[in-house]
Amino acid sequence: MNQCALRLEGLVQAYGTRRVLDQLDLTIQPGEFVALIGPNGSGKTTLLKCLAGIITPQSGTVLVGGVDMTRDAHGAKARLGFAVDPPLLPPLLTGRQCLELFASVRDLPAIPASTLQLADALAFSHWLDREVHSYSLGTRQKLGILLGLIGEPPLIVLDEPMNGLDPLSAFALKQHLVTLTRDHGTAVLLATHALEVAERFISRAVLLIDGRLVRQWDTATLDAIRHDPDASLEQVMVEALAAHGASREA
């Protein structure tokens, strides 16, 4: 059995004639905290949807914990958590009912204590018994994250999870993710534009341009950037974008 938390090989996805993922390869090991960065429209969300089995790529392989998404989607999805898009939450259920539903899908007898602890850290506890339609955007975002992380799967995939979170909640989430990677060997893949936030706690960054991962910065390089007062991930990414002649989507 393949021990990688995630292995993507030769992923191709196009919308109409536009190729958004172009023979993309990526491997993530247990315990890695990887930031997926790239300009608007570079394909980050499409990539996350492919690896989570929401979109079936036109070609290529997705292995989650060694399980092939095409051959055993149920087994592969059981090994990953994907934060639920806030607009997709059911408006008439309470947060607790949503969590119970997800717990049962994961074959858990009840909402795990770790989820309730994270709810507390995110100041979500007092929303647990209120219906989703009464939530603010940030509160919906928190529930989406709690649902994605329930049961602490070995791979966690997050798309801009800090969007709409207040600073205390964003800090609590970062701490939680760092603890999961460091103490439980959880792998995290985080798509984000918040480079100044990400650079402080990630172990690797990969840059997606025009559907290909064109650059990556490993732990040693990120450490060097952190220790250089004149350097930042933002700056090196801007330079990398210029070097690749990348432009933002019009």
Ligand SMILES: Nc1ncnc2c1ncn2[C@@H]1O[C@H](COP(=O)(O)OP(=O)(O)OP(=O)(O)O)[C@@H](O)[C@H]1O
């Ligand atoms: N369902 C779809 N149908 C057609 N085109 C799509 C669809 N979803 C995404 N696209 C296009 O694919 C490209 C990549 O989109 P994607 O959302 O993956 O980029 P992204 O890197 O996540 O962007 P952002 O940083 O703005 O969130 C964009 O040009 C987008 O317009």
